[in-house]
Amino acid sequence: KLKEEGIKSQSIYFPKGVYVSNRSLIFPTGVDLIGESQSSTEIFFKNITNGIVLKQNKDLPNDFEQNSEYSSIKDISIKGHYKDTYYVAGKPQNNNLDCNGIVMSKVLKVNFTNISIAGFESSGILFSECYYINLNNCYIFNNKIGVVISNVSTTILATNCEIRWNSIGVMIDNSFSNKFINCLIETNIATYNPPVEVDVDVIPKRGAGVG
Secondary structure, three states, X not given: OHHHHOOOOOEEEEOOEEXXXXXXXXXXXXXXXXXXXXXXXXXXXXXXXXXXXXXXXXOOOOOOOOOOOOEEEEEEEEEOOOOOOOOOOOOOOOOOOOOEXXXXXXXXXXXXXXXXXXXXXXXXXXXXXXXXXEEEOOEEEOOOEEEEXXXXXXXXXXXXXXXXXXXXXXXXXXOOOOEEEOOEEEOOOOOOOOEEEEOOEEEEOOOEEEO
């Protein structure tokens, strides 16, 4: 199938269908994950766990100039435990930090194209100390936080993406030089986060587009 589709040999191709996993899937950079389309290829993580974990391939050069090739994830939907739960429906109020659709730590040069991520009670995508990342035509919805950019992550570029129906759309912490161009970030009022009572007022911990 890979040869028929003209896809390089270090790619993993997911034909049309729903693929169910009980645990996280760990891949090194340098391996492309390619589906048939965002609407027809789904990887479903039915337990409350991280979904796809990308780790920097230790065999690649550490020098940014030498490591010129980008890894790619495209044409796939990544769904978590709450994928079919309405975004404002009641959910258990947990502080689980290990339920992200995609987790990347100290990873560079990855392209995300035409993917959707939904149903994770930590975040859709977690970037920690990551560089040179591109998101294009991605739909990130119904997660606790849509996108987390943290720990001096830089040069993350999102274009033509929709980030909606999360509790918080985008959370940026101790990071810089990241851009969102022509992206729709709206209606982030999902009920993963509880309201916090202060005196007689109720201040919601949800409803923020960018935090």
